[in-house]
Structures are given as C-alpha cells and as structure tokens.
Amino acid sequence: MILDIKRALLVSLVGLGTAAHAAEVAVKVGVSPIIDMAQTYAAVGNGYFRQEGLDVEAIAGGNIVALLPGLPAGQFQFIAAPIVTVLQGVASGIKFRIIGPGSAIVAPSPDISPIVARADGPIRNPKDLEGRTLAVPSLNGNLWLYSRAYLEKKGVDLAKVRILEVPFPQQFDALVSGRIDAASMTEPFATRATESGKGRIVGYPYTETQPVFVSVVLVAMADWAQQNPDTVRRFVRAYLRGQAYANLHKKDAEGVKLISSYTKLDPAVVGKIAVPDFPQTVDIKAIEETARLMVRHGLLKSAPDIKALVHVP
Amino acid sequence: MKQAFGQAGASGAGLVLLLAIAWEASVRTGWIAADAWPAPSEVVRLFFEPRRLTVLLHEAGGSLSRMLQGFLIGSLAGIATGIVMGISRRAFATLDPSFQLLRVIPVPALVPPAILFLGLDDAMKITIVAFAAFWPVMLNTLHAVRGIDEALIETARTFKIPVARRVRAVILPAAAPLIMAGLRLSAASALITTIVAEMIVGAGGIGAYIVLMEQAARMPEVYAAVIVLSVAGYAINRGMLSLERRWLPWNAALGQA
16 A cells, blocks of 8 residues: 555656646757857856746857758757848848847947957058958958948948958967958957057947947747747747846856856956947847948848848747 | 887887977977967866866767767768679669769768758767768778679689678678778778867867867867877777787788888
8 A cells, every 4th residue: 555655656746747847848049159148048047948937958059150050940949140140041031030139239338349450560540451451250241241331431442451251269360470460350359469469459340330239139930930929938038037137247257157157268358358238129220220231232132121020029 | 020110109209299399499489479379388287187187088078979970880881882882883883973972072061951951969960970981981892892802702602602691701801901991091081070060060079179269269278179189089090900900910001010
C-alpha cells in the first residue's frame, strides 16, 4: 500500500513537471556576443523570458549577418539584426517584420563609431580624406553607408576617397602601418586607438549625419509573427525589460559585469568605452532616414514603407 | 637509424625554438609593434592561468569531437565510394561528373545552404566536415583500387572468390597504403574545415573562440588558441603515422620516419 502511494506520488510529480514545462513555449533567438545584444543576454540571464512563460534558447553565432539566413529558414524565431541588412533583405523579398527596437546611437550620447586617423598624420578633418584611403568593416553595411553619408554632408568628393574593407580587429594595425589613412572603427578598438596616442578622431559618421540612428532592430518573419501573436507579445515584453535593464546599467558595475561576461571584454575596458542606447520604442522616422540614404548610395532601388514593416504586437 | 632520427628530431625542435625566440625578440626590441603581434611570453603565460586553460581545452575538445565525427563519416563514405567507383566502370561514369563539380566548392560557400537545411548546431558543422573529409579519401581509394596488380584480381577470380570476400581480403589490403595516405590528408582537411565552419557560424569551438577574442581585442588569447590548434594537428598526424606503422608495416612509403 505504501508502495502504491509512493508510486502515485512519483507519477503525479512527473505529470506536474511535464505539465508545467508544457505550459512554457519554446522559442529560439539568434544572438551574437556583441554589445548591441546586451538586452537579450540580460533578458535570458535575469529570467525575464522565463517569467513570461517562454523557454528561450539562444543560438549563438559569430557574425550576425552570417546568422541572419537562419531566420527565414526557421532555425530560430527572433533575431536582432543591423537595419541596413534587414532593409536589404526586405527589398529582395524576404518577409522580415520589425517587432522591436535594438540598439541606437543617439546624440549627445557618446558615439561608438568614430572615424580615426593617425595622430601624427595629415588627416585632421573629413576634407583631408580626398585622395586617401578609408577603411570600413564591411562594404554595403551600416558603417559603410554612414561613412559615405557623413563625408558627403561635410562636402567631401566621394569619388576621390578610396574605401577599403578591413575588419575591425585589423584596422588599428593597418592604420599605424600606413596601409590605410583612416578607419571607421567601433568599440573597443576606437578607445584603444585613441588611448594609445596613435589615433586621432576625425568625426562621427553616425551622430554627425543623423542625431538618432537606429542601428539594430528586433525582427521576426511576418507569417510566423501573424500566427503566433501571443508568443510575440510575451517575447517582446521580456525583451523590452532587457532593453530597460541594459540602458539603465550601461555604465555601472552590474552592466559592466553583464557585458564583459558574454563579450569576453576586459571589465576595465568596458568601463571606458562608449556604449549604445537601448530605447523602448522603434524610431520609425530614423529608419526612414536610413532607407533614404540607402537609396541615395545605391543599396536600395526604392525606400520600402517602413510603417508597414513595423509589426507592433 | 634511431640515432639518425634522434638527431633529426633535435634539429626540428631546435628550429621551432629558434623561431619562437625570434618572435619574442621582434616584439621586445620594438621592431614589430602591432596589436596583432603579441609577445609569445604573453601568449604562453595564458596556459598557466587555470581558468583560461580550462576554457581553451574545453573549446578544443568540442572542436576535436566535431572534427572526429565528420572525419569518420566522410572517410567511411569515401572508402566505400572509392571502392565502388574503382571496381565498377559504370559507377565511375555516373558519379564522376557530379563529383568533379562538387569537390571544388569552398567551405564558406557551403555554409549558407547548410544553415538552411541543417540548422546551426553540431549536425550542420559535422556534415560540412564530412563533406570536406570525403574527397581525399575517395580519390585515393579510387586510384588505389584501380592500381591494384591485375594478377591479384585475376587469381581471386580464378578461385571464384565472391565479391564481398574479394573486397575484404584482396582489394582493401592492397589499397590500404594509399587509403591511409588519403586519410592523413583528410584528417588535416577535416581539422581546418571544422575551425572555418566554427569561425563563420560561431556557437562553440576553437574557431568561434578565435573570432570572439579578436572582437574583444584580446590577441594573446587568439594566438593561444592557434597554438592549441597547431599542437592538435601535429598530434593527430603523428598519431595516424604510428597507427599506419602498426597496421601496414610493409609500407615502404613511410620511409625512415
């Protein structure tokens, strides 16, 4: 009789456990260990997703752009991706929907991406880049677009500037050795360059072109989002809590601990570098401006209807 | 002979040491002062930090596990296919054109369709590694089978030995030296492919670790990972050579080593 009771208890415990687990919805989100993803790592680490009844599995990749094809392929349901890549995907027929904000570079907050030239070199302002070489991390990406827009705004003849692709980690060495004359950098490399005394900041392509630049947005596939509105709502709620956390703790010990834990950046370095903003809403006007620049610089044939792309759950 | 090998071994180690000293000197004297060129003393120091060492070994273990699985699958498929194509003219005529088209595809080009069909986890990476490991083994097996002394085949036919036994007892032993050479090539290729796939897709392994450390501007860690890779590659090659010496002691191609 005792054995029966024990067995009954065991079965009901297992049953309860499975039922509780079954109530959780399992979703996957694509991530990359960069600063812009702090909100996702915070939401996972602080249990925000769990509190919304979501069992979130983070699928990590080295390069967000290489990871992005996984979304239409159904490998994961959500990913925070660079706006330029998302808009290009939309233009080629991939049905992305913007369901939340990501990181944004907002003046007067420190801009994370300065153009850096050699401190002892001839380049002091943008006009000096005519006849010279500027490095960007990837052609046709966010920084390529805004470096060109920035130079144009400053009256530089783009035809006279040679733009090369050099990955972030190699930019400083290429600059110091004279292989390039300036580089559009990001953190932590920008701070390392200026701290070394060998780099001099020429300007800020993001904030000097556009005071509010939406760098990364949270996307999902249109069909899936339409079929799973409740899951999307819950995910976005938890995600926005992560945004608030990341924004609040950007510069304090908690935030530094979070960022250095997944980016593997030295905590002392995290304290020194510029960190993007993590807003609560999607700034449609800012994205429209980006789309306009993309058309101007040949990345898009025509600007898509941004309002129609934003799918507020 | 052992003495000769001993001397050769010493001069080999000596050269590695010399290169390491030259590297250290180039940094200390300031001749090469670059972010991407840390002093080897800084790199080696990382191996003595328990937490860092644990992470490195853990990631290396993941990479080697994926590499091994892909290598085994690709090699077995390569041997089987090579034998079939070597024996059957028809199989060769049917498969060869497709193979010639497929085998030159570089790994980075394979990754996007692989992500589409196989996902982002180990299964995808192992499949890509198997794909890369397949070719050297298949080609070597094919040529080995084709090159078997006709007398052996004719003798087996005369005695009416069934195909399966012919493969096991005549063809495989005769083809074994070339197949082993193909396996050694394929092991190197498998290791490189594993790392490249990890660099592109991320999610664990030495390749992802290297990219992560690069982005975090921690070059000494990058070089520590590279050293782990080099040692792994060297160990795998020597391991396979000693296996070959044990299984195929008649293989003169191994020479004095």
